[in-house]
Amino acid sequence: MNTSATVGAGPGLEVDRLGKRYGELRALDGMSFLVRPGELFGFVGGNGAGKTTTMRIVLGVLAADSGQVRWDGAPLDFAGRRRIGYMPEERGLYPKMKVGEQLTYLARLHGFGPKAARREVEQWLERLGVAERRDDEVQKLSLGNQQRVQLAAALVYRPMLLVLDEPFSGLDPVAVDVLSEVLREQCARGVPVLFSSHQLDLVERLCDRVGIVRQGRMVACGTVSELQRAGSARLVVDAPSADPGWAERIPGVRIVSTVDGQTVLELAEGVDDQVVLRAALRTGPVRGFGRHQPSLTETYRHIVTEEASA
């Protein structure tokens, strides 16, 4: 598991040791990671961890105090940044402009001819389920539908990279499915996708790699299973005749929960699970014994808490 990105010439997006202060507040403190072509990268972390600040710096709407953002090994310049599909946290559509006109304008701005622009716009409006709203002003749409249009705005000019700040928040379950599919398709075309989210179940399902941010830096980065392996080892033991505290005296073992004879145990590094099995067998029959696969939410809590107490 990498806790920081390997830096050097290479394809994709490289965020290299970004630093950013707002007055006295250190918002970013050496933020580094890579998003490779065709990779769906989930950017997670608590409120105020520095995700939006990082994305704004990638987009160039905010300048870093230190560090660099690179695309394919070269510093990301204005021309490169124009080819990023961006969905800002504060959203960014013209409220009084009609949906279709706004998207067509964006596509035209990015070099599409009139016919091609209209074709792209129609395709995304259909795909994202807002085609019947093409002649409505953005401000007349529900928040969820405004969000769909905002997504169309990030996709309509075929970006080389997608940077989406909480794209799933506020979407209904059907729209979540459509967006998940769209992001997967973009990845299949080779587009790297960086998105932030607090919906860890969704991130776990969808992402190739996940970066966990705390206090302006990347504290863990890897595939979901790499992160899970880096979390604590847990065992689930089903010993129906055992007293609730049966595992208390095993060195290096902490009881996480006991429900109906089923005990979840956390093992310190190096503890032999066979010692636990023998202790369980001394209590009577053992009906189940196995490793507990933590969810990304559990792993996230573990990593963030460990970092806080380090």
Ligand SMILES: Nc1ncnc2c1ncn2[C@@H]1O[C@H](COP(=O)(O)OP(=O)(O)OP(=O)(O)O)[C@@H](O)[C@H]1O
């Ligand atoms: N314009 C600003 N002026 C001063 N402080 C700011 C500004 N923008 C962000 N911050 C601070 O910088 C830190 C990082 O904020 P940021 O918005 O990047 O976090 P985040 O990870 O996106 O959080 P959330 O999940 O809540 O959206 C926070 O402490 C925030 O209060």
